[in-house]
Amino acid sequence: MFVRINPHLFLLQGSNGGRFPYANSLLVRDEVTAVIDTGADVADLEQVARECPPDLVINTHFHIDHSRGNSFFPETRILTHEWDARALETREQFLAATGLFELGEKFYRDGVPCCEAEGVLRDGELLDFGATKLRVLHTPGHTPGHLALFHDEEEILFAGDIDLTSFGPWYGNPEADLEDFRRSIIKVRDLKPRLVLTGHLEPVTEGIEERFNKYLEVLEKRDELLLDFLKEPKTLEEIVDAKLIYRKHPEPVEVYRRFEELMIAKHLISLEKNGLVSKQGEEYQAS
Numbered sequence: 001m002f003v004r005i006n007p008h009l010f011l012l013q014g015s016n017g018g019r020f021p022y023a024n025s026l027l028v029r030d031e032v033t034a035v036i037d038t039g040a041d042v043a044d045l046e047q048v049a050r051e052c053p054p055d056l057v058i059n060t061h062f063h064i065d066h067s068r069g070n071s072f073f074p075e076t077r078i079l080t081h082e083w084d085a086r087a088l089e090t091r092e093q094f095l096a097a098t099g100l101f102e103l104g105e106k107f108y109r110d111g112v113p114c115c116e117a118e119g120v121l122r123d124g125e126l127l128d129f130g131a132t133k134l135r136v137l138h139t140p141g142h143t144p145g146h147l148a149l150f151h152d153e154e155e156i157l158f159a160g161d162i163d164l165t166s167f168g169p170w171y172g173n174p175e176a177d178l179e180d181f182r183r184s185i186i187k188v189r190d191l192k193p194r195l196v197l198t199g200h201l202e203p204v205t206e207g208i209e210e211r212f213n214k215y216l217e218v219l220e221k222r223d224e225l226l227l228d229f230l231k232e233p234k235t236l237e238e239i240v241d242a243k244l245i246y247r248k249h250p251e252p253v254e255v256y257r258r259f260e261e262l263m264i265a266k267h268l269i270s271l272e273k274n275g276l277v278s279k280q281g282e283e284y285q286a287s
């Protein structure tokens with residue numbers, strides 16, 4: 001579904017409101033045409049390829065729901081941050097970046113979107129499409145090279161997977177970083193955007209600052225849940241079993257357990273560093 005944002009910007013809203021495994025893409029239709037993220041519906045991407053073949057594809061990060069459709073634009077230059085470009089390069093590098101390795105076979109049944117992306121986008125760079133100019137913001141945390149794009153003049157933010165969903169921030173890959181994520185949320189919130197487009201929601205036009213604050217609060221709530229659970233000593237496995245983050249682990253269960261474990265581990269490291277949790281043998285306990 002094409003949602004017109006302004007005469008040059010169209011949100012290609014993925015199925016199910018863009019919720020995972022679908023995602024929203026942004027089409028820039030200007031002197032230079034670009035597709036930002038390619039997880040939108042196949043029919044919409046095919047229409048773009050047919051009617052306004054892009055000069056550029058930009059991936060906010062390497063995840064499959066943002067890069068799956070790169071294959072619709074085989075002749076097009078793909079730009080992303082250099083870290084995520086490496087993750088996109090080969091199947092092995094992609095699976096290593098997800099931390100799933102052999103588990104990836106179950107999760108990525110249709111393969112992974114390997115491609116040669118040019119990792120040349122850097123923080124602060126201004127992309128000139130004609131009337132549309134978008135500033136590149138390096139917003140690490142979700143992935144080390146995660147990017148957001150900001151239309152300075154119209155104060156429109158395309159925030160990728162700083163996605164403002166009620167689930168909250170996701171950092172279930174080995175190189176994802178909780179503290180970086182927190183700083184990146186604050187960085188985009190403080191731009192005071194008038195309109196926020198994300199990978200997985202309808203356009204957000206109201207209460208934007210509060211929405212970002214609520215999204216940040218999810219991180220504190222996860223810390224609190226964990227501290228409460230660790231009143232009694234628990235092993236990492238017992239913590240993962242408690243499903244404090246996901247609440248339920250859908251199929252393939254091992255994959256979601258792995259994501260939960262990676263996210264919990266990042267909270268444990270941060271809580272240990274702040275003296276709120278201590279580890280004795282294999283067990284963690286709130287101090």
Ligand SMILES: [Zn+2]
Binds near residue numbers: 061066
């Ligand atoms: Zn993502």
Ligand SMILES: [Zn+2]
Binds near residue numbers: 020023063066199200
């Ligand atoms: Zn996503």
